[in-house]
Amino acid sequence: MEQNLYSEFQILPLTTRHKLNSFDSSNIDLNDFFINDALKYQEEMAGRTFLCCWKKDIAGYVTLVTDTLEVHAVDEKDRIDGYPYQKFPCIRIARLAVDRRFERKGVGRFLLSVAIGKAISISNEIGCRYITVDSKTESLGFYEKHNFKIVKKYMHSKYPKMYLDMYPIATLMRSKESLEY
Numbered sequence: 001m002e003q004n005l006y007s008e009f010q011i012l013p014l015t016t017r018h019k020l021n022s023f024d025s026s027n028i029d030l031n032d033f034f035i036n037d038a039l040k041y042q043e044e045m046a047g048r049t050f051l052c053c054w055k056k057d058i059a060g061y062v063t064l065v066t067d068t069l070e071v072h073a074v075d076e077k078d079r080i081d082g083y084p085y086q087k088f089p090c091i092r093i094a095r096l097a098v099d100r101r102f103e104r105k106g107v108g109r110f111l112l113s114v115a116i117g118k119a120i121s122i123s124n125e126i127g128c129r130y131i132t133v134d135s136k137t138e139s140l141g142f143y144e145k146h147n148f149k150i151v152k153k154y155m156h157s158k159y160p161k162m163y164l165d166m167y168p169i170a171t172l173m174r175s176k177e178s179l180e181y
């Protein structure tokens with residue numbers, strides 16, 4: 001398998017047609033959710049799942065939900081980007097996993113960019129400023145690499161909540177679009 005498969009990845013919404021049983025990331029809970037619950041969540045409008053496919057294989061998936069990012073804005077040092085608000089509208093990456101065979105080939109980054117793209121597209125219709133994740137300890141470095149920050153309030157929790165401000169990305173995308181007209 002080639003190292004860089006970026007141009008060959010395809011993003012597809014999860015459907016009943018997909019065969020999920022063979023998905024195998026290094027995280028058992030994320031496999032279990034994907035194989036047994038993702039479709040049910042989707043049917044119940046509790047989470048939307050998108051697959052990253054390479055040829056006929058499912059290389060990874062991401063599940064997105066709406067959420068609220070809550071902070072202790074009373075304490076200035078805990079504020080998000082200096083705002084005095086306690087709550088911010090966000091999209092949360094509820095699950096993200098890459099099959100072991102595809103690890104470290106850019107699938108995680110690709111799924112992250114898809115999640116950000118979808119969240120920004122939502123923000124064109126409904127207020128939504130941040131994208132968040134309750135990171136597993138072993139994937140903290142992955143999110144930090146992609147400019148996510150830890151919410152101070154959750155610094156010591158088992159799954160620290162992390163956030164990414166979409167404003168700079170959205171601004172860049174909009175100014176690029178305006179040049180294309």
Ligand SMILES: CC(C)(COP(=O)(O)OP(=O)(O)OC[C@H]1O[C@@H](n2cnc3c(N)ncnc32)[C@H](O)[C@@H]1OP(=O)(O)O)[C@@H](O)C(=O)NCCC(=O)NCCS
Pocket residue numbers: 025026027030095096097098099102103104105106107108109110133134135136138139140141142145
């Ligand atoms: C964490 C995970 C999503 C990363 O996906 P991936 O496809 O292997 O990562 P990518 O190839 O897209 O990596 C992109 C960059 O992040 C880095 N990276 C990947 N995983 C990392 C980790 N765990 N810690 C630190 N950096 C990491 C890569 O080195 C790469 O950096 P580079 O461009 O400088 O080389 C994947 O390994 C995984 O599914 N792990 C098990 C489940 C899990 O922990 N999911 C997260 C739930 S919150």
